[in-house]
Amino acid sequence: MELFRFSRNVWGQEILQGMSWELLPIFFGAGVAFVIGHMLYRWLLAPKQK
């Protein structure tokens, strides 16, 4: 998986174009994983308010 996007300019030099869009599902998945992880934590492990 690439972290960055590159292209070439008119002189053939490699130039940075930004973050790789392959990371899009990673960041979306991180959000979903956080939600699931927190829900499981609250359901199974978190101390209960008295």
Next chain:
Amino acid sequence: MGVEEPHGRGPRAAERLIRHTLTDRLFHWGTAVSILILLGTAFLPILGWEFPWVGVHWITGILLTVLVIFHAVRASFWQDLRSMWVGLDDLRSGVDLVRWTLRLAEAPPGLSGKYSLAQKLIHHLFTLVIIVTIGTGCLMLVKIDTPWWERDPYWLAEGTWGVIYVLHDLAALLLITMLIAHVYFALRPEKLHFTRSMILGWITRSEYEKHHDPGRWRLDTE
């Protein structure tokens, strides 16, 4: 506005107390809609939904910039900045929360002020990430034609533009993760009164007394 009912069960328990004024709610939802439009116009074309996104994207970006400047000025001069400041009490509450979570302490952490430590931290993280998107996005405006100027792609060196794109992209990607977490907490049952207050403006006195320390958030301070 004073606080007289110690346990929030008296006849005034259902009394409505203002948590967010109309101006603050309009700012919040204006920002939310702007960010959703910006994320949609940024990422839907990447996912294959082709449409002319550039115009909507930069115009919405300018709207978001205006909203953020408005909020920064309003919060600095007309509101209590300290309500969002992370102070020693917040850090103590954070330590207490960790100790309670790890079952090293029996008592849950004390009540928060207007905003909990978690709310302050997510606010500051959103602030940082949105400022990065706005700052880099405003620089990128130089590279498109607008009613006010013609594009100048050579204004900065190629390498510098590359760094600006990376920062803009990274901030946008982070916003996706943060937005999911933000919406999740807004929909959690124990947080619904916060969400309602961001829609309708109020919490009940009972909720105020259950979740907030009157010594740290006096309702007559805002």
